[in-house]
Amino acid sequence: MHIDWAHFTPLSALAGGALIGLAAALLILGLGRVMGAAGVVAGALEVHDADAPWRWSLIVGLVLSPLVARALWSIAPPAFDASWLTLAASGLLVGFGARLGSGCTSGHGVCGLARLSPRSFAATGIFMATAFATVFVVRHVVG
Amino acid sequence: MKRNAFALAVGLIFGLGLCLSGMYEPAKVTGFLDLAGLWDPSLAFVMGGAIVVALPAFLVARRRSAAWIGGAIDLPAAQAIDAPLVVGAGVFGVGWGLGGVCPAPGVVDLGFFSAGAAIFVVSMAAGMLVYRAAAGRRLPGLRLLAQDA
Numbered sequence: 001m002h003i004d005w006a007h008f009t010p011l012s013a014l015a016g017g018a019l020i021g022l023a024a025a026l027l028i029l030g031l032g033r034v035m036g037a038a039g040v041v042a043g044a045l046e047v048h049d050a051d052a053p054w055r056w057s058l059i060v061g062l063v064l065s066p067l068v069a070r071a072l073w074s075i076a077p078p079a080f081d082a083s084w085l086t087l088a089a090s091g092l093l094v095g096f097g098a099r100l101g102s103g104c105t106s107g108h109g110v111c112g113l114a115r116l117s118p119r120s121f122a123a124t125g126i127f128m129a130t131a132f133a134t135v136f137v138v139r140h141v142v143g
Numbered sequence: 144m145k146r147n148a149f150a151l152a153v154g155l156i157f158g159l160g161l162c163l164s165g166m167y168e169p170a171k172v173t174g175f176l177d178l179a180g181l182w183d184p185s186l187a188f189v190m191g192g193a194i195v196v197a198l199p200a201f202l203v204a205r206r207r208s209a210a211w212i213g214g215a216i217d218l219p220a221a222q223a224i225d226a227p228l229v230v231g232a233g234v235f236g237v238g239w240g241l242g243g244v245c246p247a248p249g250v251v252d253l254g255f256f257s258a259g260a261a262i263f264v265v266s267m268a269a270g271m272l273v274y275r276a277a278a279g280r281r282l283p284g285l286r287l288l289a290q291d292a
Contacts, residue, residue: 004181007174009165013185016164017192023157024193025200030149032210032217035157037247042271054150059250061154066254068155069162078168078252080259082242091263093238094245095270099278101231102221105245106157108232109190114197115218122224127236134240135176 024111027058034115036107037062038098101127145212158251164189167251169243169259176240238270 024035031054044055069075080087098104101123103112108127112120165171166189174183204216239245244252244263252260 001178002181004174004183007171007181007183007185009185010188013164013188014192016160016162016166017189017194018196019156019160019163020189021160021193021196021200023153023160024197026156027150027153028197028204028210028216028218029200029207030153030211031146032204032214034217034219035153037157037245037250038271041246041250041268042275045268045271054146057147057150058154058157061151061156062158062161062247062250063154063254065155065158065251066162066167069159072159073163075162076168077255078257078260080169080242080244080252080257080263082169082259084259084262087242087244087259087262088266090238090242090244091249091266092270092273093234093241094249094263095238095267095272096274097231097233097235097238097270098246099231099271099274100227101233101235102219102228103232104235104247105239106247110193110197111201112219113190114194115201116198117219119219119221119224119228123228123232126229126232127239130233130236131176131240132178134237135173136179138241139177140179 020106020110021114024106024114028111034107034111036103036111038095038104039107042095042099097127149212157247158254160189160193161248161251164192167248167255169248171243172245172248173240173243176243 027033027035040055040058043049043051044059046052103123108120108123113124161167165185175186207216210216242263249260249263249267253264
């Protein structure tokens with residue numbers, strides 16, 4: 001295994017991670033809800049649900065965050081290298097899989113692990129494994 | 144109103160964390176997922192930092208019944224590592240590996256006016272609605288209720 005020292009950013013990764021953890025801490029203690037992004041988006045799509053308004057508010061906060069981030073730090077816009085077809089397939093699988101599996105990177109990978117939930121440890125291990133495998137196939141087998 | 148303002152602040156902090164950590168950038172995520180190439184371990188540090196901060200909050204939450212702004216604290220009750228969890232997480236990981244994007248960064252990247260993010264988020268919402276329709280029809284292998292993790 002070769003470490004990509006040029007791109008490895010441990011300090012900003014830890015600091016950014018701490019902010020994500022702070023957001024999760026505030027949401028569980030303040031509103032009593034687990035901060036899973038997939039659950040927030042799927043719940044926001046249930047427009048008649050009493051929880052839809054706060055979920056839309058959280059989504060607005062996420063969408064506005066780059067404006068604040070670019071004022072604070074020098075941040076380049078994201079580069080989406082994948083083709084539109086790949087992105088569409090990726091989105092479909094992510095949306096469907098997150099609902100079937102009851103969570104995503106934030107719901108299982110951050111909140112679930114922080115809750116020490118065995119279900120979330122299993123889910124995180126599995127989605128990491130299939131993501132590693134997918135990138136391996138795309139970059140080193142097919143590519 | 145108070146709930147909405149609070150949730151907006153949570154979304155902002157969550158998004159700032161994704162921006163600062165670099166996880167809004169798909170290439171940064173695939174840099175972590177590509178174990179056989181040049182490996183960027185940053186994502187593990189993001190998860191570690193987040194878990195260290197969130198863990199005490201969940202310990203406190205477990206002992207409390209009411210949230211600060213009112214209402215019950217709703218912690219997932221599901222325990223079973225069942226087929227929907229395993230298959231769903233597996234499918235999710237394939238999608239995540241293909242694009243290097245998961246739900247929260249996808250939504251954050253809308254704020255950069257990225258066309259790629261728009262395609263991803265619309266497709267993700269479609270995938271969620273497909274799941275809902277399939278679960279509603281009780282298709283074999285799909286459990287009706289998926290509790291949020």
